[in-house]
Amino acid sequence: MKIGTPKEIFEGEARVAMTPDSALQLQKLGHTCVVESGAGHSAGFSDADYEAAGVEVVKTPAALWKAADIVAKVRVPSDAEMKRLREGQTLISFFSPVADEDKMKAAADKGATVIAMEMIPRISRAQKMDALSSMANIAGYRAVIEAGNNFGRFFTGQITAAGKVPPAKVLVVGAGVAGLAAIGTSTSLGAITYAFDVRPEVAEQVQSMGAEFVFLDFEEEQQDGAATGGYASVSSPEFREAQLAKFRELAPEVDIVITTALIPNREAPELWTEDMVKSMKAGSVIVDLAAEKGGNCKLTVMGEKIVTDNGVTIIGYTDFPSRMATQASSLYATNIRHLMSDLTPEKDGVINHNMEDDVIRGATIAHAKEVTFPPPAPKVA
């Protein structure tokens, strides 16, 4: 099969779904590869790099979509790209099946197959294809770097001839994939790092990374809001009050707050209120990784960086992985390459779209003229 990657057209998107390295691996599966000229430019991969890896380079998006049997890309296809999608073609990309239901139905009507990368089941066997995790890892790392870039002091404490410098204090709210990456980055830069999550089972992991887990003075065990399956649910009002009281206590003390708290299929919980922002020191920084889902901080403006009257910088960017496009592209392209490996069991360039396979079935949202979302629950853990 011919696997093709167009240049992303979403404004500001710098990632690319195929790298010269991933193309070499795809060719080992018996496939041929094609990219649109300039597809890798913003991520640091030139047309010549692709050609050196045996990839055909075509000039236009029209030529790319025409040539490819399988189109691998990053962002949900635009309307123009949807028009190019054709019967028998397979599209692999992020594709929010709920928000973009019309596009999913249109793809099914056309007889195209769509594999949505965010639908890869989060089971052990599929970790190598889990693009949500690979991108969240980058977002967590980059959030700390972005905070540091907007913070006027060191992270680590220092005693120098020119004076004593106290270490920065960082609070990470939500210790999922992004939160743990933020914790690891923060502690490795030398900051005193605190972390909070409604899931108490992450406390040990947080502590093993050198951070302090924030426990609440709450009568029940600290797991209100921790649902089964490793995800969070909505906390009770009492738990939420206890959580906010603890954050109010911490707000004047911490220099940097990284919020990552999400609840599946809901708006992000509001956890950092206006009065907390007002009680923070001038020069403090909040990075709200939940900005796209409404934000954990009341004052976050999605996609923007603002500075409050009391001198607190609040960053609501939604493109952290794209801000590290080379790294993000190589991890995302590797996720896709592993998926292609499962789709090509004989390594002979022949696709076996096995709808009995939990991972392939779970991620396929359109196939054989049918909408195949939502998928049944996976059979294995």
Ligand code: NAD
């Ligand atoms: P997520 O992005 O859905 O949420 C981020 C974090 O916010 C979670 O840790 C959640 O508990 C926390 N949170 C929600 N409400 C909160 C609140 N009010 N206060 C504080 N924190 C709050 O999470 P994620 O990074 O996608 O990870 C979710 C789960 O999936 C985790 O258990 C993770 O270990 C698991 N996971 C498993 C695999 C696998 O392949 N087995 C891969 C990735 C993630």
